[in-house]
Amino acid sequence: EAKRAGGARRQVFEAAMRERAERRAGIEAELRQAIVEEQLFVVYQPVVGLNADGGTDHAAGVEALVRWRHPVRGIVPPVDFITVAEECGLIGAVGDFVLERSCRDFLGWRARLGERAPRLIAVNLSRAQLGQPGWIDTVRRILLATGMPPGALQLEVTESLAAQDQDIQARLHELKALGVKLALDDFGTGYSSLSSLHLLPVDTVKIDRSFVSQSDTSAHHRVLIEATVKVAQSLGMTTVAEGIETGPQADVVRALCCTKGQGYLFSRPLPPSDLLAWLEGHEESLPA
Ligand code: C2E
């Protein structure tokens, strides 16, 4: 009896595995097609400066976030295809596209808005990209081909990735040598700790949304944010609060001396033309 139940469970398990593998293979084939047919595109979320006097600098930066316009499923978010792209060797193509598109769009805003353009563009990296031999040369080539000033490019790696891996750390040092900026993404969710922050060659620490979203209701989370900001500052790093959705959350992180913020309170990720309009609409509140 127990044996029969075990067999039935195994069949259900195997069917689920098969279904998952088929789904993966389906997504993989579609993603290959998507790259050829240029179905990928990039949206940009503003990163604002949180000035101590309560003011907001709307041109601090933007973060590039990839999307997939699927012919049937509509707009697919990165969580639904980045991992597949990594596993099937397509992340290089996706990542190079995002990096080059971001640099070109950034330079377009500069040409159009001058001093009022975002000062920084952030682009996310995945583990598989960093691990690819020759990838640093690709970054160098894209910087040269587009004319992108390296100091205005911020590459983001997740905390869990950067903290654990010696090879990754070596790669981060090579990237720093190109003159680009580095950020530690989703800080607080990984295994590293404040005590090892000084080992990483990063300029910016992005405090994960899970802390920011509870900053106005939980003293515990406020303490963690405060400690992160203090340690980062003492190492000469900038801090960004991710996922600010409400005024009170913005007030709290500002009071804790976090100098940059990002979240739906300021803006959702926008297509390039909407970002231009958003930046132009905020001209009056830029610093003189
Ligand atoms: P991330 O780098 O931490 O990006 C922030 C994510 O939080 C974005 O989700 C953004 O839309 C979302 N977000 C921003 N503000 C708020 C808010 O106030 N509330 C809430 N609930 N969410 C907010 P998205 O665009 O779905 O991206 C998810 C993750 O996918 C990114 O997290 C990043 O790790 C990865 N990703 C995005 N684009 C790329 C890419 O081009 N390459 C790679 N390798 N990864 C990417």
Ligand code: MG
């Ligand atoms: Mg990011």
Ligand code: MG
């Ligand atoms: Mg993040």
Ligand code: MG
């Ligand atoms: Mg995040």
